[in-house]
Amino acid sequence: MKKVKYIPSGGLAFFEEKEMKKLAKYAKEGWILEKFAGLGYKLRKEESKDIEYSLDYQKEADDEYFAFFEAAGWSHVCSVGNEIHIFSAPTGTKPIYTDKPTTVEKYEREKKQMGKAALPFFISTVVFWLLNVFSSWEWVPESIGIFFQLLGMISLIILIFPGLPYLSYQFKLWKLRKE
Incomplete structure (x- = not known):
């Protein structure tokens, strides 16, 4: 059985919410986001998880930045260029951006x-x-x-x-x- 899957991205600037929902759907099937890969994502096979993903943009993110999200229940999953960051949390966690x-x-x-x-x-x-x-x-x-x-x-x-x-x-x- 394959342990790694690559899926294309439709473009975060265009379909941010749709992309995050797509990743959550894959997580329910046991395909967990590992990292960005070219023009898409690299997923690894694990046990299924009921999680949400959220995207944030922050240049030069530091430990304090990641600690803020951790305190709110969001775990850092991966980043690209230390500027685009994806976080995950159990379904129902308060969203990163609420207002x-x-x-x-x-x-x-x-x-x-x-x-x-x-x-x-x-x-x-x-x-x-x-x-x-x-x-x-x-x-x-x-x-x-x-x-x-x-x-x-x-x-x-x-x-x-x-x-x-x-x-x-x-x-x-x-x-x-x-x-």
């Missing part, structure tokens, strides 16, 4: 961080595409225009990784403020 202001603060922090990462790639994508347009108007040589088009495409592809999460956090914030 709107702290939830808004959580998503504001992440939106700001993703925005800082996305902005240079957004600007470079626009600049490279404009330079490519200028080459079609023969303001710059065509060979340089093709080079700018290639750089613009590369920049756009890279922009997707911080840009889409940024938009997702923006949408979550809009929904929270609308409620």
Whole structure:
């Protein structure tokens, strides 16, 4: 029998609650989250558990940070980049985020961080595409225009990784403020 299973992630920025529920469902089947693995999760086979998972974002998390969650009944499961942390607790434990202001603060922090990462790639994508347009108007040589088009495409592809999460956090914030 397999003792390890890898499952893909739909994207924490987009489907945070759904991802945590999916991990809880697997835990009930005896597949317990061990760590992040590439674009998903590594689960190990154990006895089934009735637990919930919760996600938090904290840069440079220290012992005090983890002790705070431990005192609230949440055990640290895994982290990625000492910034994204998943905790588990028995089903029915008080959620990590229970009020709107702290939830808004959580998503504001992440939106700001993703925005800082996305902005240079957004600007470079626009600049490279404009330079490519200028080459079609023969303001710059065509060979340089093709080079700018290639750089613009590369920049756009890279922009997707911080840009889409940024938009997702923006949408979550809009929904929270609308409620």
